[in-house]
Each structure stands twice: as C-alpha cells, then as structure tokens.
Amino acid sequence: MRYADFTPYDIILLLQGLGVTLALFIGTTLIGLAIGLMLAVVHHYRIPGCRPVIVIVTEALKNSPVLVQLFLVFFGIPAFLHIRMTPVEAATLTISLNTAAFAFVIFRSGIESVDRDQIDAAKVFGLNRSQILRLIIAPQATAFAVGPLVGILVNQLQVTSLISVIGVFDLTKIGNILNLRTLQPFIVWAVIGLIYYLAAKALAHVGGRIEAALRKSVKWGGI
Amino acid sequence: MIVAENVEKRFGETLVLKRVNLRVEPGEVVTILGASGSGKSTLIRCINGLETLSGGKITVDGHDVSTKTGLVAARRASATVFQLFNLYPHMTALQNITLAPIEVLKLPKAEAEARARALLDRVGLSAQADAYPQQLSGGQRQRVGICRALAMQPRYLLLDEVTSALDPEMTGDVLRILAALAADGTTMVFVTHEIEFARHISNRIVFLEQGELIVDLPTAQFFAEDGGLAVPRIRQFLSKMKKD
Ligand SMILES: Nc1ncnc2c1ncn2[C@@H]1O[C@H](COP(=O)(O)OP(=O)(O)O)[C@@H](O)[C@H]1O
Numbered sequence A: 001m002r003y004a005d006f007t008p009y010d011i012i013l014l015l016q017g018l019g020v021t022l023a024l025f026i027g028t029t030l031i032g033l034a035i036g037l038m039l040a041v042v043h044h045y046r047i048p049g050c051r052p053v054i055v056i057v058t059e060a061l062k063n064s065p066v067l068v069q070l071f072l073v074f075f076g077i078p079a080f081l082h083i084r085m086t087p088v089e090a091a092t093l094t095i096s097l098n099t100a101a102f103a104f105v106i107f108r109s110g111i112e113s114v115d116r117d118q119i120d121a122a123k124v125f126g127l128n129r130s131q132i133l134r135l136i137i138a139p140q141a142t143a144f145a146v147g148p149l150v151g152i153l154v155n156q157l158q159v160t161s162l163i164s165v166i167g168v169f170d171l172t173k174i175g176n177i178l179n180l181r182t183l184q185p186f187i188v189w190a191v192i193g194l195i196y197y198l199a200a201k202a203l204a205h206v207g208g209r210i211e212a213a214l215r216k217s218v219k220w221g222g223i
Numbered sequence B: 001m002i003v004a005e006n007v008e009k010r011f012g013e014t015l016v017l018k019r020v021n022l023r024v025e026p027g028e029v030v031t032i033l034g035a036s037g038s039g040k041s042t043l044i045r046c047i048n049g050l051e052t053l054s055g056g057k058i059t060v061d062g063h064d065v066s067t068k069t070g071l072v073a074a075r076r077a078s079a080t081v082f083q084l085f086n087l088y089p090h091m092t093a094l095q096n097i098t099l100a101p102i103e104v105l106k107l108p109k110a111e112a113e114a115r116a117r118a119l120l121d122r123v124g125l126s127a128q129a130d131a132y133p134q135q136l137s138g139g140q141r142q143r144v145g146i147c148r149a150l151a152m153q154p155r156y157l158l159l160d161e162v163t164s165a166l167d168p169e170m171t172g173d174v175l176r177i178l179a180a181l182a183a184d185g186t187t188m189v190f191v192t193h194e195i196e197f198a199r200h201i202s203n204r205i206v207f208l209e210q211g212e213l214i215v216d217l218p219t220a221q222f223f224a225e226d227g228g229l230a231v232p233r234i235r236q237f238l239s240k241m242k243k244d
C-alpha cells in the first residue's frame, strides 16, 4: 500500500471533519437564532436608538462576503484589540453573527406579518406586552418564519466550509488534506461534495417535518 | 360609569374629536350615530385606550384611562367587540374566548372553558368550539367575538359597528343576541348604522358630526319631530340611512 492510497482510516477522518462541521453549524445556528430573535424583539419594541444600529449592522453582515467577515474577525480584531483568537472562536463568532443577521430579517417579517387588529384586541382584553408577544405574536411569527429559516440554514451549512481557510479542521479542510496526500482531486471533492449534499438534504428534511407539524397544528391556513 | 370630558383627539394636524362629552351610566344602552369618518371608532378607541387622548379626560368607574394603572383597571371593566372581529387566527373559538380569562383574570382553565362553552351555547355555537376562525362564517366569527367579550364579565360592552361586515341574515343573528343582552341590563356603548335596531334597544342616542358630539338625547326624543329630527343634519342622516 502506497502512502497516497485511500485507507479505511480516511473514513474516520471524514467523519471527524463532518463532526466539526456539524458541531460548528449547530452551535452557530443556536447562537445565531437566539441573537436574531432577540434583535427582532428589540426592533419590534422600538427601544430608543436600537433600530438604526440593528438595521445597519445586519445589512452589513448580509451584504458582505462571509470570507471577508471571517478575515476581519480572525486577523483584524486580534490585531486591533491586541487579543488572541483561535480559529474555532473566530469561526463561531463570524458564522453566528452572519446567521443572526439573516434570522433577524426573517423573524422581523414574521412579527410584522401578525395583523395589528389582533394585537389591539389582545391589548383591550388586558394582556400585557410579554403575554401578547408569547401567546399572539410568537406562534404566528414562528409558523411564518420556519420555511425561510430552513432555507437560510441549508445555505449556512455550506457557508461553514469557508472556515477551513483559517485552519479549522472541518470537512472541507479534511478534503484538502486528503487531496494533497492522494492527489485524487476528482474523487476527493466529489465525495466531500456528496457529504455536504446529504447533510443539507437531511437538514431540509428535518426542517420540512417541523414545518409540516407546525402547519398541522395551525389549521387556520394563514401561512 | 364611563365619563368622557372635553375629549380631543388629533391625528397629525386634523382634529378628529372636538371637546366630546359623554356619560354612560351602568345599565344604559347608548348608541353613537354619525356619518362615516365622523369619529365614532376613534371615540371607542379612546375609551378602551387604543388611542391616547390629545386633550380632555376619560374615566371608567373612576379609573383614568390616560394613566397606566387606570388603563389596566378600565380595561378590566370594559370589553370591546370589533367591526372586523379581530379574532386570534391561530386559536380555536374556545381558545379565543378563554385566553384573557385565563391569562388576565387568572381563572383556572377548566372554569374558563366551562364559562366559554356556556357562552357559545347561548349564541348557538356549541358545535363550533374547536373550529378555527377561518373555518367559521362572518356571523359565527362575530358571535365568537361577542362571547370573547362577555367571558370577561365586563361592566361595559363597547361595540363598534359589529354587524356592518355581515350579511343581512347573519346581522339578524347577532342583533338578536345583543337585544337579549340589553334586556338583561348589560351596559353598552353601541356604534351602529342599524337605526331601527338602535331605536329599539337604546336608552339614549348621541350624534357625532365631524368629531363634534352635537346631540345627546333619550331615544324617543331623538326621533321626535321637535327633538333630534329638528336638527337638519340628523334628519338628512336618518333619511339617507333609510334609503340604504
Ligand atoms: N390612525 C389614524 N391616523 C390618521 N387618521 C385617522 C386614524 N384613524 C382615524 N383617522 C381619521 O379620523 C377620522 C375619524 O375616523 P373614525 O373614528 O374611524 O370614523 P368613523 O368610525 O366614525 O367612521 C377619519 O377622518 C379618519 O380618516
């Protein structure tokens, strides 16, 4: 067996890479959704001064390349603030914020999709702000948001491949390593691509299930 | 008692309510008449605190709606039925009715549901308890809207053109329910274009003209030749309504 051959151990390498990719994806998704939701709520309540800041920052995040954001965070921030940052920290921060920006926009339109008239009714019947948010706005906004969110997340899963550039050992980085060793780029990248594809399909499938369940529980057919 | 004193409401430059004075005693049915755009809805929305006053004062059982605690208390005392129902679309009829009793009055769920079912039964909708608003006709939706208001056991019922989005036969269903409520002594502030019905159930009728409350009379006097009908604007309004 030559050094350049594929070995059974490569499967373990690939699985490790996939594990890093998925862990980063899940972590940044949870952080990103939480931040995006928080921003949408703050935006909804018109907390003084917050609206323009939120809009400008999220617009910047949505409309600039993630790779540039990643470089800014990984090289720029440590240089500027004289701190150290590991590749994983930089990757987590960048992709979380990027996901948050897209999630914010979706949650915001979800909140705005709820008819003012119902909110008037809830107010008149004495429900307070947080009850209105939790019982009237959230269920309808969620039903509205889940489809677009799944779409964005499938895309963000692909975006995580960029972090290999700063040296995170994710699936793409593993592909790089295997490619350099075997010099079989066609096979390596086809396999890596297929794994991303399958992961994306699985994610879309789960998202579809959640959406279907939500639709079933919300028979009003308004979404 | 609901008391409005010199109430003014302005949207931007336009003064929509001009020094409006109104008193509604417990047990009374007071109908507000007026052309479209005269400020009827705005007056109701000032009473239930959906609009902030530009001037004057409104109290409900002494609670000033322009203060935070006063508004909470005032909203406990009254309940509103809306022209376009304003039901929560993601909740069943039963959930629409029980939401505020459970969340605001802190009633146990079982008690709130028993109360809601009794109300649905009273308006002929026992079979629709688990239907979503989308699955109901307009008249059925408005009956749910009425149940939702009554479930709060309000001292005052505010009704803003509650039948104007309904077909004639559905209007009849809803008006019969309101007549029964009036006969039970429910206090109502009633905005409507159903003149004959208003004449039948009201103790008093007030007339809004471009934001001014120009007439406030006991019902019989309002329709008397030497009373409301002596006001040209009202005569004109009533004859126009009859034609429609
Ligand atoms: N939110 C608002 N902003 C600006 N103008 C309004 C608003 N609500 C009502 N108006 C205006 O106030 C006037 C009275 O409206 P409204 O109270 O709805 O009349 P009515 O219920 O008698 O038909 C109308 O001229 C209407 O255009």
Ligand SMILES: [Mg+2]
Pocket: B040, B041, B042, B161
């Ligand atoms: Mg109106």
